[in-house]
Amino acid sequence: MLNIAGVKKGFQVGGNHIPILDIPQWKVDRGEKLAIIGPSGSGKSTLLHIISGVLRADSGEVQIDGQLLHRMTESVRDNFRAGHIGYILQDFHLIPSLTARQNVEIVMSGKMGAAERRERVDSWFERVHLADRSRHLPSQLSRGQQQRVAMIRALINEPALILADEPTGSLDWETADEVTGLLLELCRGEQHTLIVVTHDLNMADRFPKCVHISEINRINGVKRSANVREERAI
Numbered sequence: 001m002l003n004i005a006g007v008k009k010g011f012q013v014g015g016n017h018i019p020i021l022d023i024p025q026w027k028v029d030r031g032e033k034l035a036i037i038g039p040s041g042s043g044k045s046t047l048l049h050i051i052s053g054v055l056r057a058d059s060g061e062v063q064i065d066g067q068l069l070h071r072m073t074e075s076v077r078d079n080f081r082a083g084h085i086g087y088i089l090q091d092f093h094l095i096p097s098l099t100a101r102q103n104v105e106i107v108m109s110g111k112m113g114a115a116e117r118r119e120r121v122d123s124w125f126e127r128v129h130l131a132d133r134s135r136h137l138p139s140q141l142s143r144g145q146q147q148r149v150a151m152i153r154a155l156i157n158e159p160a161l162i163l164a165d166e167p168t169g170s171l172d173w174e175t176a177d178e179v180t181g182l183l184l185e186l187c188r189g190e191q192h193t194l195i196v197v198t199h200d201l202n203m204a205d206r207f208p209k210c211v212h213i214s215e216i217n218r219i220n221g222v223k224r225s226a227n228v229r230e231e232r233a234i
């Protein structure tokens with residue numbers, strides 16, 4: 001489903017080129033549920049940005065479902081992203097002036113009829129146990145509820161690939177555990193590939209597969225430990 005070959009990425013800082021990513025080869029199979037862990041500054045978010053196409057690699061190839069992102073024009077890439085990729089962020093990024101369901105409807109295809117759209121949105125709010133909250137504004141929802149709305153927004157178009165950057169990063173332990181369970185349940189099955197970047201080791205433990213960023217990225221610019229629990233104490 002995802003194939004990365006020879007990807008390099010660096011940033012210009014104060015006239016210096018700082019290499020961040022060097023990924024000779026990395027593959028994620030369809031239907032995999034994968035957590036990526038590793039220290040702050042090791043390029044995890046940058047990797048997700050490159051996979052989603054919001055950031056361009058300096059060189060190399062990213063292929064999703066056989067399609068090469070860097071060969072697409074910007075508008076084709078935007079359409080591809082909207083149809084194939086769902087993105088969940090730590091801070092939800094809900095539009096404050098829109099209700100929960102409007103925040104979801106805004107990403108849905110205009111081609112869908114009003115009744116079908118309503119039914120689909122209703123069924124997703126039921127799935128995340130927020131049926132009675134869909135007409136609330138984000139400010140009237142708890143952080144865990146806001147993240148559940150953001151999850152619906154990422155999943156409503158049934159993307160094949162779901163990327164989540166620290167989805168539990170701003171939640172308390174219990175809510176984080178709930179959100180993790182829900183995310184895994186919603187992404188169950190072969191049709192959803194899920195890649196989560198997290199510092200939350202309880203979350204990572206619940207994933208069928210967990211990799212350290214150093215297993216993917218050859219750049220060793222930050223202090224790393226093979227043992228992530230030790231790393232947290234550094």
Ligand SMILES: Nc1ncnc2c1ncn2[C@@H]1O[C@H](COP(=O)(O)OP(=O)(O)OP(=O)(O)O)[C@@H](O)[C@H]1O
Nearest residue numbers: 011012013020038039040041042043044045046047
């Ligand atoms: N636009 C940018 N310009 C310059 N440097 C950048 C830019 N974006 C990211 N970086 C640098 O790239 C490195 C990797 O950042 P990234 O956010 O990918 O790390 P991360 O592993 O996700 O960290 P964290 O776990 O703290 O979120 C950092 O040193 C960061 O400062």
